Amino acid sequence: MRRLPVYILIDTSGSMSGEPIEAVKNGMQAMMSALRKDPYALETAYLSVITFAGDVVQTKPLTEVAQFQPPAVSAGGGTSLGGALKKVAECAEREVVKSTVDQKGDWKPLVFLMTDGMPTDNFDAGLAEFKKQKWGMVVACAAGAQADTKTLMRITECVVRLDAADSNAIAAYFKWVSSSISTGSKKIDEGRTELSSLGELPPPPPEITLVKS
Amino acid sequence: MEEEQEPQKSAAAMTPEEPEPCASEETPPEITLALRVNRVDAAVWGKANECMLKLAEAVQALRIPHGQVGSPFAFTLDLQRIPGLRVQVCTAQGFDRFGLTVQAESGQLRVEGVPTEEFDGAVTLHIHYAMEIEARKTLTLLPDPRSLWKEIEPAADEGYPREHCAVRELAIPEGKRVLAASVRGRSHAHEGKFRDDAFALEQDLSTGWLYLAVADGAGSARFSRKGAEMACEGTIRFLRENMARLPEGELEAHLKQWRTSPEDAEARGNSQLDKVFHRALYDAWFAVNGEAEQRGAKMRDYYTTLLVAAVKRFDFGWFIANYWVGDGAVALLGADGAPEVRILGKPDGGEFAGETRFFTMKEEITEENIRGRLRYSFVSDFDALFLMTDGVSDPFFEAEADLFNPERWERLTADLEEKTRFEAKDLLEWLNFWSRGNHDDRTLVVVR
Numbered sequence: 001m002r003r004l005p006v007y008i009l010i011d012t013s014g015s016m017s018g019e020p021i022e023a024v025k026n027g028m029q030a031m032m033s034a035l036r037k038d039p040y041a042l043e044t045a046y047l048s049v050i051t052f053a054g055d056v057v058q059t060k061p062l063t064e065v066a067q068f069q070p071p072a073v074s075a076g077g078g079t080s081l082g083g084a085l086k087k088v089a090e091c092a093e094r095e096v097v098k099s100t101v102d103q104k105g106d107w108k109p110l111v112f113l114m115t116d117g118m119p120t121d122n123f124d125a126g127l128a129e130f131k132k133q134k135w136g137m138v139v140a141c142a143a144g145a146q147a148d149t150k151t152l153m154r155i156t157e158c159v160v161r162l163d164a165a166d167s168n169a170i171a172a173y174f175k176w177v178s179s180s181i182s183t184g185s186k187k188i189d190e191g192r193t194e195l196s197s198l199g200e201l202p203p204p205p206p207e208i209t210l211v212k213s
Numbered sequence: 214m215e216e217e218q219e220p221q222k223s224a225a226a227m228t229p230e231e232p233e234p235c236a237s238e239e240t241p242p243e244i245t246l247a248l249r250v251n252r253v254d255a256a257v258w259g260k261a262n263e264c265m266l267k268l269a270e271a272v273q274a275l276r277i278p279h280g281q282v283g284s285p286f287a288f289t290l291d292l293q294r295i296p297g298l299r300v301q302v303c304t305a306q307g308f309d310r311f312g313l314t315v316q317a318e319s320g321q322l323r324v325e326g327v328p329t330e331e332f333d334g335a336v337t338l339h340i341h342y343a344m345e346i347e348a349r350k351t352l353t354l355l356p357d358p359r360s361l362w363k364e365i366e367p368a369a370d371e372g373y374p375r376e377h378c379a380v381r382e383l384a385i386p387e388g389k390r391v392l393a394a395s396v397r398g399r400s401h402a403h404e405g406k407f408r409d410d411a412f413a414l415e416q417d418l419s420t421g422w423l424y425l426a427v428a429d430g431a432g433s434a435r436f437s438r439k440g441a442e443m444a445c446e447g448t449i450r451f452l453r454e455n456m457a458r459l460p461e462g463e464l465e466a467h468l469k470q471w472r473t474s475p476e477d478a479e480a481r482g483n484s485q486l487d488k489v490f491h492r493a494l495y496d497a498w499f500a501v502n503g504e505a506e507q508r509g510a511k512m513r514d515y516y517t518t519l520l521v522a523a524v525k526r527f528d529f530g531w532f533i534a535n536y537w538v539g540d541g542a543v544a545l546l547g548a549d550g551a552p553e554v555r556i557l558g559k560p561d562g563g564e565f566a567g568e569t570r571f572f573t574m575k576e577e578i579t580e581e582n583i584r585g586r587l588r589y590s591f592v593s594d595f596d597a598l599f600l601m602t603d604g605v606s607d608p609f610f611e612a613e614a615d616l617f618n619p620e621r622w623e624r625l626t627a628d629l630e631e632k633t634r635f636e637a638k639d640l641l642e643w644l645n646f647w648s649r650g651n652h653d654d655r656t657l658v659v660v661r
Contacts, residue, residue, distance in 0.1 A: 001649055002611075039361040039403065043650045066355055067279050102614045189652055190400050190432045192607075 003046045004136075004188055005062055005096050005109035006181055007088050010073065011116055012053045015146065016165070017075035020116065023167035027174030028070040034178045035065045040185035042066055046106075047181075048091060054078030054120075056087045062095045081119035082126025085155065089129045107194050108136035110184055111156075112177045116143040116165045119151060127154060137184070137195045141173055142211070149211045158198045159211040172207035243337055244307035244352060246315060248322065250342040254297030261343035267295045268340060272348045277336070280328045283357040286313070287325035295320070303341065311354060328354040359647065365405035372508075373439040375407055378644075382637035383416055385423055387526045391416075391660050393425075394640040398604055399652035409438045409517075410602050410654035413445035420457050423524045424449040427656045429541060429602040431516035431571060436508070440501050440515030444572050447497030448521050455489050456523065465527055472529060472591045481589070486534050491583050494519075494536065498578045512573055519572035520600045522557075524660060530593040533557070536586050538572045540603040542610070543588075546622055547596025554622045557588045560613055597626065597661040604655035608648035635661060 010024055028049070035041040042065050049060040051073050059071035092109050099105035138156035142149045144165035152159045162169040179202040184195045195201065204210065250268070271290060280286035292300055300322055305315035312329035315322070332354040340346040367374070383391040397408035409430030416423050426445035430437025464484060471480035481487065501515050518539025525532050537543050537558035545555040570577060577583075609625050610616045628646075633639035644655045 036355055037361060039358055040400070042358050042361065066281060066358070069276065069279070102612055104612050186400070189650060192603075 002044075002104050002188070003062075003064075003097070003106045004044045004181075004185055005092065005106055006045055006047045006184075007050060007091065007109055007111045008047065008177070009050045009052065009084050009088060009111065009113040009115075011079060011081070011114055011143070012051045012073055012075045013079040013117055013120075014053070014075055014077050015116055016053075019167055020143070020165045020170060021073060021075045023165075023170035024073060024114075024174075025070065026167070027170050030171065031174045031178040031181075032065070032068055032070060034175070035181060038182045038185070040189050041182050044185040044188055045181050048095070049073075050084055050087055050091065052080045052084035052087075054080060056080050056083040058087060058091055062091070078120045079115065079117045080121040081115055081151070082121045082123040084113070085123075085126035085130035089133045092133050092135075107188055108134055110136045110181065110195070111138040112141070112180075113139070113152075113155070114141040114143050114170075114173065115147055115152070117146050118148045123151065130155065137180075137198075137201070139177075139180070139198075139201075141208075143170065143173070153211070160204060160208045161211050162207060163209070169207040172205045176202065176204050176208060243335065244332075245337045245339070246305050246308075246322075246324075247303040247339040247341065248317065249301045249303045250292075250340060251299045251301065252297060253299045256297045264295055264298060265343050265346075268292070268298075268342060269346055271295070272338060272340065272346055275348075275350060277350050277352050280352075280354040281357060282328045282331060282354060282360070284327065285325075286328055286354070287323060289324075290322040292320045292322065298342075303339075330354065331356050362399040362403050362652070364402045367405050367407050371407065373407070373436060375438060375442070377402070377408055378641055379412070380637050380641050381412075381414055383414055383423075385416060385660075386418070386421075389660055390635070391423065391425070391658065392635060392637050392640055393427075393656075393658040394637065394644055395427075395656035396641060396644040396654065398654040401654060403652075407438050408654045409441060410604065410656040411438065411441035411445045411517075412600075412656050412658055413449045414658070415449050415453050417453050417457060420461070421525050422453070422456050423660070424452050424522070425524070425598075425600055425658050425660070426519065426521045427541065427600045427602055427658055428520070428572070429518045429539065429604070429654065429656070431518075431569075432653075434514050434516040436505075436510060436514045437517050439504065440517040440573055441519075443501045443504060443515075444497050444517050444519045445521075447500045448493045448519065451493035451496045452489065452521075452523055455493065459485055459489070468527065468532055468591075469529055471589075475589075475591070486589065487580075487584055487587060490521075490534065490536055490587055491580055494521075494572070494583055495578055498573065501573055512575070516571040516573050518569070518602070520558075520602075522598065522600060524598065530591060531595060533588075533590040533592070533598065535588050535590075536583065537588075538570050538577055538586055540569055540606070542599065542601050542606040542616060544599045544616070544622065545590060545592070545595050545597075546599070546626065547594075548590070548592040549594070552619055554617065554619050555590065556616055557590060558586060560616055597659055600658040602654065602656040604651070604653035605644070605657050607653070608646070608651040629659075635659070 046062045046064050047068050048062045050058050053076035097105040139158045140152035140155050142161045275290050277288045300317040302317045313326035315324050335349045336352045338348045377397040380394040393412050395410050395412050412427045426449050428441035428444045430441035467484040505512050520537045520543050522535035535557050543557040615621045633643045
């Protein structure tokens with residue numbers, strides 16, 4: 001079974017506390033109940049959650065959709081975006097099965113990263129580690145006006161923006177992530193190919209704008 | 214160890230020996246589990262608070278995994294680390310409705326069963342010991358993933374309607390049989406799409422040739438089902454008509470000579486088979502092209518793989534000529550009594566050779582490319598000749614190397630033998646086998 005690994009990176013810095021972090025929890029719940037009804041995602045997608053504030057924690061290792069229970073998340077100080085990139089690279093190195101002559105490995109992991117601020121750590125070092133891994137689609141989401149899209153553009157060309165980090169926008173983001181995971185799983189099931197461009201993802205809802213370089 | 218009464222405790226912390234009826238019976242929709250804990254070891258005497266804390270910890274750490282309707286499910290609350298306690302189920306309410314049983318033995322609470330119904334809600338846990346512990350846990354019983362696949366009919370105005378499955382059986386004079394079946398995949402059924410796979414069989418009793426073809430229309434091409442059908446039928450019709458025109462004695466003479474020196478290009482040329490196949494494929498290709506033009510569509514709308522074989526028994530043994538472009542597999546098992554498997558062509562799934570190739574691509578119809586894809590086999594006898602689309606080959610042969618592994622083929626034939634006894638009537642059902650992540654259309658043709 002070739003899995004579709006999906007890494008969800010969530011900024012849990014202090015500015016996310018209150019409404020945004022509650023919206024993240026609700027968003028993940030809603031996402032999971034949607035994915036559990038989707039036979040493609042249920043059979044193919046494996047999810048992991050990495051939260052980053054001052055510390056970076058893989059709060060959930062790669063877990064199949066049916067067994068995935070959204071982790072408890074709480075907000076803290078700092079925005080270790082570099083650390084988060086390093087961590088996801090380490091997790092992928094350890095968890096994603098590589099293809100060999102005798103074995104088809106997992107599909108290239110999808111990454112959905114959401115942050116509402118500027119990195120407070122060594123971003124460049126983390127980015128360098130991140131770039132060493134092979135990724136499928138990497139989507140970075142700038143939540144609210146404080147998030148730095150220029151930094152995100154260095155991670156991936158697929159950068160989106162939420163005008164406000166409020167519960168509506170965050171709910172819309174997770175809904176979109178959920179349908180993107182469904183789309184990716186279905187593409188693999190039907191065509192044995194991976195998502196390769198933003199154009200193949202479901203159209204983003206009005207709350208989400210694509211950031212052009 | 215005998216159960217003993219702890220000598221003295223305050224009334225509130227006293228544990229009565231007789232199981233007492235637990236509260237909360239008046240909330241029927243809820244699932245409740247009440248446990249009573251007794252001390253059975255003198256070692257825990259006077260340590261009620263400590264035990265209580267450990268119990269509370271164990272309860273807090275309990276995370277119930279998600280269950281799935283139809284699949285074995287269990288979770289346990291481990292109380293082993295609190296020795297000297299015995300757990301009794303006082304009330305277990307609502308579990309049987311979901312096909313679950315609750316047991317408490319040797320310091321462990323165990324809930325298990327095969328869930329019969331979906332559920333997403335709370336389980337209230339009461340533990341009665343020195344005092345009450347009450348906790349609410351989430352129990353999630355997900356639907357059987359198989360039940361999530363819908364069967365949707367394609368829209369009435371979809372072009373090129375066709376049956377969702379097809380099956381055929383042929384007895385050939387040489388004591389072998391041909392079985393063929395094709396089913397619409399779960400993913401196509403779920404999306405309300407037609408089956409894109411096709412197969413065709415022809416037996417020419419006057420010449421003794423048997424013709425077989427399978428094809429898998431590309432999922433991304435809107436009319437690929439027509440492409441697949443036309444590729445199979447067109448090629449086979451042409452082969453049947455034109456092989457019959459080859460002077461029989463001459464062909465056999467050429468084959469006899471060629472058989473003794475398989476690398477002999479001249480003998481291959483003399484047999485005329487390259488030419489006949491080229492013309493047959495060319496003919497089918499142009500028929501698809503004409504269909505596309507008539508419909509105002511493009512050739513890429515009809516993209517399909519194609520696996521064809523022409524089989525005949527001569528005095529010197531069996532001769533198999535075959536052509537294969539795209540993914541899927543053509544395999545000969547037990548050729549000349551040998552245990553290995555012969556893969557009759559080059560597997561070219563997208564994973565290994567760049568993009569999957571399609572019969573309907575312009576560059577595939579050149580004489581050179583067709584020649585490169587033709588295989589000719591001389592064998593005294595064989596156990597089975599398989600032609601299959603990737604809907605069958607992917608679940609059974611995950612990596613390309615697996616195709617060359619006789620054990621994998623043994624697994625496939627053993628499964629077919631056990632479940633169908635190679636009877637056509639059971640083959641359709643067999644093709645619906647469950648394989649996680651593999652729900653493409655499936656087509657299988659076997660001569661054995």
